[in-house]
Amino acid sequence: SVEASRPALGKAKQNGLNIVTFDGAGDYLTGPAVLPAGQRAFTFVAVWQPHTNGGAQSIVEQAETPMRSGTRAALLAVGGAYGFNGESNDCHTLVPFQPNAWRLTCLEVNDADPQNVAISDNGTPYVGVTQKPGALKLGTSGLAVGRKLATDGEYLQGDLAEILIYDRALPREKQQKMLWYLDRKWGLDCLGWLQSPDGRALVFDFEGETYGDWKAEGEAFGPGPARGTLPGQMPVTGFLGKGLVNSFHNGDGATGKLTSPPFVLERKYLSFLIGGGKNPGDTCMNLLVDGKAVRTATGPNDKPGGSEQLDWQQWDVSDLAGKTGTFQIVDRATGGWGHINADHLIQTDRRLPVLIDQTRELTAEKRYLNLPVKNGAAKRLMRVLLEGAVEREFEIELADAEPDWWAFMDLAPLKGKALTLQVERLPDDSKALELVEQGDTIKGAEDLYREKLRPQFHFTTRRGWNNDPNGLVFYDGEYHLFYQHNPYGINWGNMHWGHAVSKDLLHWEELPWALYPDKLGPMFSGSAVVDWNNTAGMQTGDQPAMFCIYTAAGNPAVQCIAASNDRGRTWTKYEKNPVLPHLVGGNRDPKVIWYAPEKKWVMALFLDGNTYALFSSPDLKQWERLCAVEVPDTSECPEFFEIALDGNKQDTRWVFYGGNGHYLVGRFDGKTFTPESGPHPLHHGNCFYASQTFTDIPPEDGRRLLIAWGTVGMPGMPFNQMMSFPVELTLRTTPEGPRLFVVPAREVEKLHGRAHTWKDAALKEGDNLLAGVTGDLFDLRADITLGDAQQVGFVVRGTPVTYDVPHQTLSCRGSSATLKPVNGTVRLQLLVDRTSLEVFGNGGAAYLPRGVIPPEANKSLEVFTKGGSATVNSLEVYELQSAWGVAGGG
CATH class of the missing domain: 2.60.120.560 (Exo-inulinase; domain 1)
Structure with missing residues (x-):
């Protein structure tokens, strides 16, 4: 039994039955736990109506207090999407939603399933996986409805009609019967789109273990719906739920045919998700009436490259009303893109927008191009063309109407130019390009740095995503912080190098982005140096040039350089890039330092697995391999520097570490790094990765200063992630040997x-x-x-x-x-x-x-x-x- 912890709950009715209204501020219910400790499979069912999609809202949860990692099981909404929260083992932005509409939700958590979170939202299936599958340690301190159990927060603002909790994952048939019962009981009509009034199915969703009444011929379609990507296939995305039709069984060489049972055409349109090859007649889906193909569709791919993403298509079948039809999914092709993917074949009266390429012409007159973003919307490929040539290209979740936030592109380098904005596959009724506007300020930034989750003394980018710090260097009175940056979304992608400067490590000024993706690929991590001796011969004035050394992460990944002769304000990529060709695997993340004893540059580079290598160069352009370095239990993002032991500059060691900060202590003779101890952990937290230390700190200062990527999400914000607070490293003698000590700057x-x-x-x-x-x-x-x-x-x-x-x-x-x-x-x-x-x-x-x-x-x-x-x-x-x-x- 659940008792009211706050009795002043508003009451209303739905279909003549009482419901409970939560005010989003103080209303909630608590009671004893109902699931046993450590339960690893369970189902939450909720009939609820959110009144807002802002902030975090807990609908129902069981948890431990005080809360530890993995001990919470919550149906949680965060900023316009909802899912499962397991306390550091989450999948809580799985289902997008709009406020003021009833939701019939079934959340199933089952750690025996590789996709351990499944949600049915008004009949539409969604699946996901938590960060640590199998790590659920469900606590039993209590149950909470409408609020987080452990602390005062995450209040629900909305209506709640009914909650059911099961100590198991429900079989699909029982789950469907229960949801239909609740839909009728509460008068919701959340599931009406799934079947006609007389009970005939209007949806083929391929969520079962077999194809059911469908007939499969040949080998291509396998014994039943695929659970996503098949062996040897690029990642398959865009389908709904756990299953889809995927004819890549045994690769592109297999052929076959899949035929549906007959059905009556009752609605105006047939909508479906489709992907794979574009081979009309050979990889396609047909609608047969009286044995003849009256409609046909293919995937989008007819040349190497491409994507395994499914997207919506639709046929107008209003002229076929009342006739009996059959779906036929065909794979006769055996070459590249010789397969077809399909999912969720739906009869509906709702017309889907047609996806078309759209363009808009404008002249760059102001500082910024403000772009409307809707988190969770389909990613669209957007280009900015100058005289027909691509100047900028990126993926963006464009808002077709009201945006969640505004991204921006700096137009300063293109001032006065006539530009063409081009977006691929926008819905024909989308207003996205109409919403794009120029301005001398960032649109929607009236509360910049005042946002609720904006860190107040850690660096965060104004808009978009940041991860690894890159190119930490001090020059002419300024600390330079470059960083991995997606300017157009709050998740990883579109890797640019953002750039900020500070005179005191506290107050940062963002400069224009330093590096943009190009024909060699997105801009992955690297480092920056000052070429005091003009070894590269690229200095153009009285002041030394600065250099960024970075990975262009195309196929394959290569190492490149870019130079600046104006204190880092503008950057020019070296015309003969790459300076180091592809060597192995995902080689990346060059960290370059000046080795004074031999007057040469030394680069630490990640190769593959746990293997790194050191290289040397006289001029940043020609590189020679020196030695390999193995760092167990780490990969990528190397750092390599010399540091005094106990402050004695006559007694130094060299430190080498990778992305997670596990470091080796040793010696370096200009050719070989020889570890003497390690790896040792630099930190013991969850908010630290890919750290770098500053080069060119003035000798009178002499500190070894470090900044890391602070890996913490900021839900509901127009920015995401942060940098750690700058810290100072020292190497000190301990009874266990030399160890790094870390204190705040x-x-x-x-x-x-x-x-x-x-x-x-x-x-x-x-x-x-x-x-x-x-x-x-x-x-x-x-x-x-x-x-x-x-x-x-x-x-x-x-x-x-x-x-x-x-x-x-x-x-x-x-x-x-x-x-x-x-x-x-x-x-x-x-x-x-x-x-x-x-x-x-x-x-x-x-x-x-x-x-x-x-x-x-x-x-x-x-x-x-x-x-x-x-x-x-x-x-x-x-x-x-x-x-x-x-x-x-x-």
Whole structure:
């Protein structure tokens, strides 16, 4: 039984039956858990109507409190899509939805299925997979309806009619019967499109294990619907649910035919998803009436390359009303693209827009071209043409009507030019190109840097996606940060090099994008250097040229260079690129440094697997292989640098690491890197990848400064991901050998605002010295003598940071690191931003960067001890100012 935790719930009716209305602010229900602990297969059914598609909304969930990774099972909506949330094991943006319409939802989670999440949404199937299939550890602290169980947040704003929970994955037939019963009970007509009034099916969806009443001939179609991509096939996308017709069984050489049972043509249109080869008569789908083909369709591909994506097509069959028809799917072809894919054959009275190529002419008169984006819309290929030649080309989820947000393209390089905008396969009723507009500002950016989930002292790009930092270099008073960037979407793709500069590592100014995709491929990761000695011979003025060294990730991936003679404001790609041809696999991510003893450049390059290599060059153009480097348990994104041991510049070591930060410590003689220890973990968090360190830091500074990709999502925002806060690395002697220590760059102190300090304070269980301190941005520093406490730590806006005294471990939300006390004392530093919590222990001996999005309403801090008393030798809590100048920071 579920009891109301907040009794003031509004009531309404649907089909004469009571429903519950949730206000999105304080209404929710709680009760005991109904599924056993660790349950690995279950089904949630919900009859619900959201009133908004903004923010995060939990419809129903069972979970553990406090929550740990994998212990939550929630039907969760986030920013216009919904799905499953398993707490760091999620698939919660699976189904797009619009508000103020009833949804009949069946969520099935089954870790025995490779696609372990399946949702039926008003009869349309969707499937997905969580980040860690098989990692479900369902908790049993309780059940919540209309809110997150563990914390005060994710309130549902909408109506709820009924919830059913099953301790198993329901067989398809039982699931369908149950959904039809609920549809009729609540008077929804959510499923009416699936069958005619007399019960005849209007949809062939290929979700069963076999083809049922369909007749298969030959080998091409296999024994039943394919579960997606077949062996040897490019990834198949665009189908609905788990199954589809796919005639690639045994490759393109197989042939066959698949014929449906007869059906009566009852609606005006036949809609269907189709893909594969464009071979009329040989790879096609036909509609037969009286044994004759009266309609036919093919996939889009008739030349090498292409895509296995299915897309909608439609036939107008209004002139055939009442006749009996048969689908015939044919594969007679045996060469390239000799197969056909199809799914979801639907009778409907709803006309689908015809997909056509559309163009628009304009003259570049203003700074930006603002482009409307609808998250989750079909990706369209868009080109910007100048005198018929392609200047820009990218994929974008164009909004056909009202956008979720606006992307932009910098028109400055094209100012005054007559341009043609070209988009492939837009719906004929789309207003996307009409919505595109020029402006001297970014459209929709009135609240830029004030967005709810915008980090306030970590770098984030204004719009779109960022991942790896690239080309960290200091030159002429500026720190340069290049980064992997998709300007046109909030997910990975369209890889450009974004570019920003800062004079203090805090306040960043975005410059025009440095590198655009070209004929050699998208712009993958790399590095940047200053050619102080003009070794490349490409300096044009009095100041040295800067160089970006990058991977052009075409087929195959190659290494290239680009030069700037104006402090990085504009870039010219080397006309004889690539400077290093393809070697093996996905070779990529060149990190280049200057090796002064031999006056040459040295490049670290990822090759394949766990293998990297070092190369040398006198001029950045001609490269010679030096040696291979093996780094177990890591790949891609190499970093290679020299660093003093214990600050002694006469006693140095070299550090080599890959994407996850697992590093080797060794020596380098200009030809061979010889590891002496490692790999060792640089960090113990979940919000750190592909880090780089700055080159050309002035000798009077001398720090080894690092920035990583902060891998944390920002749901519902027009930007996604961030950079970690800059940190300083030092190499220190420890009883285990030389190890890297990590501390925040001292520049954070420039953001310090109001301070709260304590000294020599006794801390007993139940005490909280920080009870009066609230905010969302902090630099927190503590020195604690452990006494007889079993645990000491902090709770930051609901997130515990705990030092376990007997086990000598520092932990935060499932991440932990060994940390030995020094003379019975531990020192902790915490940097708190809106989407992250970075924890440093004992002057950098432990580093735990965590992506955390705390409840918006929880601004509290707590310092605690458990199992005994401790002494707070010093505690300093600094409220931080926003680096963006946003009022209210802290």
